[in-house]
Amino acid sequence: MDYRILICDDDEDILNALEIYLRQEGYGVIKATNGGEAIQAAGNAHLVLLDVMMPVTDGIRAAVKIREFSNVPIIFLSAKSEDTDRILGLNMGGDDYITKPFNPVELLARVKAALRRYARLGGMKETSEKGMYQTGGLVMDDNKKRVVVDGEEVNLTALEYNILHLLISNMDKVFTSGQIYESVWNEPAFHVSKTISVHIRHIREKIEINPKEPRYLKVVYGLGYKVVNVK
Amino acid sequence: MDYRILICDDDEDILNALEIYLRQEGYGVIKATNGGEAIQAAGNAHLVLLDVMMPVTDGIRAAVKIREFSNVPIIFLSAKSEDTDRILGLNMGGDDYITKPFNPVELLARVKAALRRYARLGGMKETSEKGMYQTGGLVMDDNKKRVVVDGEEVNLTALEYNILHLLISNMDKVFTSGQIYESVWNEPAFHVSKTISVHIRHIREKIEINPKEPRYLKVVYGLGYKVVNVK
DNA sequence: ACGAAAAATCAAAGATTTTTCAAAGGGAGC
DNA sequence: GCTCCCTTTGAAAAATCTTTGATTTTTCGT
Numbered sequence: 327m328d329y330r331i332l333i334c335d336d337d338e339d340i341l342n343a344l345e346i347y348l349r350q351e352g353y354g355v356i357k358a359t360n361g362g363e364a365i366q367a368a369g370n371a372h373l374v375l376l377d378v379m380m381p382v383t384d385g386i387r388a389a390v391k392i393r394e395f396s397n398v399p400i401i402f403l404s405a406k407s408e409d410t411d412r413i414l415g416l417n418m419g420g421d422d423y424i425t426k427p428f429n430p431v432e433l434l435a436r437v438k439a440a441l442r443r444y445a446r447l448g449g450m451k452e453t454s455e456k457g458m459y460q461t462g463g464l465v466m467d468d469n470k471k472r473v474v475v476d477g478e479e480v481n482l483t484a485l486e487y488n489i490l491h492l493l494i495s496n497m498d499k500v501f502t503s504g505q506i507y508e509s510v511w512n513e514p515a516f517h518v519s520k521t522i523s524v525h526i527r528h529i530r531e532k533i534e535i536n537p538k539e540p541r542y543l544k545v546v547y548g549l550g551y552k553v554v555n556v557k
Numbered sequence: 558m559d560y561r562i563l564i565c566d567d568d569e570d571i572l573n574a575l576e577i578y579l580r581q582e583g584y585g586v587i588k589a590t591n592g593g594e595a596i597q598a599a600g601n602a603h604l605v606l607l608d609v610m611m612p613v614t615d616g617i618r619a620a621v622k623i624r625e626f627s628n629v630p631i632i633f634l635s636a637k638s639e640d641t642d643r644i645l646g647l648n649m650g651g652d653d654y655i656t657k658p659f660n661p662v663e664l665l666a667r668v669k670a671a672l673r674r675y676a677r678l679g680g681m682k683e684t685s686e687k688g689m690y691q692t693g694g695l696v697m698d699d700n701k702k703r704v705v706v707d708g709e710e711v712n713l714t715a716l717e718y719n720i721l722h723l724l725i726s727n728m729d730k731v732f733t734s735g736q737i738y739e740s741v742w743n744e745p746a747f748h749v750s751k752t753i754s755v756h757i758r759h760i761r762e763k764i765e766i767n768p769k770e771p772r773y774l775k776v777v778y779g780l781g782y783k784v785v786n787v788k
Numbered sequence: 789a790c791g792a793a794a795a796a797t798c799a800a801a802g803a804t805t806t807t808t809c810a811a812a813g814g815g816a817g818c
Numbered sequence: 819g820c821t822c823c824c825t826t827t828g829a830a831a832a833a834t835c836t837t838t839g840a841t842t843t844t845t846c847g848t
Contacts, residue, residue: 397677518826547714547715548835717835754797755838756837757796758798791846791847791848811826
């Protein structure tokens, strides 16, 4: 996943240092030197690192403005370590708070934590690409109708693709053969469990290393099939 | 909104101090003195304050288990201020990290921030979501047809699942063998008490630590079975 | 504390469901 | 009309779950 992080500080040195740290970790970086710029750029970012002390529009004000249109995580940076500032920042809609001079390792850890938290709670949906599904080494790009397993593209037939799409886009949810049939074929299911089971086998042969011990496409005996979320 | 906060520390003094701070702010408090208790109680909490250093199940392990069934915010407490610990904690699914000795004001601010963030991103509704049932460390997600006990997923057969679903969705209500049979099998019950009792045993073997002393699935002698609501 | 009733336990037979294989049926493109 | 590939079908094998009956343990009323 490719995250873009907005960094905002009036001190160029800090800005550059932050950029280096973040790029080393593989993040994209958007720079801003004042609150106004930050507000404008926040919409494109997955996370905002915001200096509290800035001329014109300070960090707190900027955060409040950003919160009016976005739930993006905000981490405050401040030279002051007093608790009063800290609390103010947290109550104004910030997600975390780091005092300068900061330890780069801690900063990256907090960035990572905030992003993970945001993704976990589903906030990322707005910004992350639609039509992408992933579990373990299995990735489906629904825009390109492409399925990749451990970096290798696999060719599924249309039916196989649609079945897998149904299952992976409802990760962990169990579908009976009848439900799969009705959803994919768009017609009432009569006795289709055999048909489905054969398609399942075909899909497994293509996406699983060992179809007998499926990692992703699992059976729930007596209920149906599901694609499990492998972390 | 009335938030319940689970605090877990093996040091009673810290536990009591935390309780006082939190209650003053109007939060409900659930106390636990080890990781195991924390896992069981986490389902009832809106936020978890977890000591990292604890005997048997440490905070990090407990957090991982809790994440198996809940997105509740977790804030770690630790006497160590080293960054390594800090990072480990944050990457293991924690939402924040506070070093002991902590400043009560900062602690409350971080608690408040985590709760606000959680509510803002919509995580709060999850605990009361449709199809979710919970008692103590036992959680059933009816959408995913998944049952988790103390953070460990257990595999129930379809019948076992349906029986447990009937009982847990009618918490504390007693069902006779005949009622269970008719509800789950959808056919009149003749002499089925043996059949049911075997299924009950199978379920207990899977969800109870000690099936002879069931925590959740209890018998009411002469009447039937029930799942009790463990707070 | 005793005996009857209820519940728990155990292993094995019985019943279902899923997997697998091979082959027949169908449709799109040439 | 032919070919190739995909889809469906049927039947047998394997895996898994359910029920049963016999036996032991627990519970409760007397």
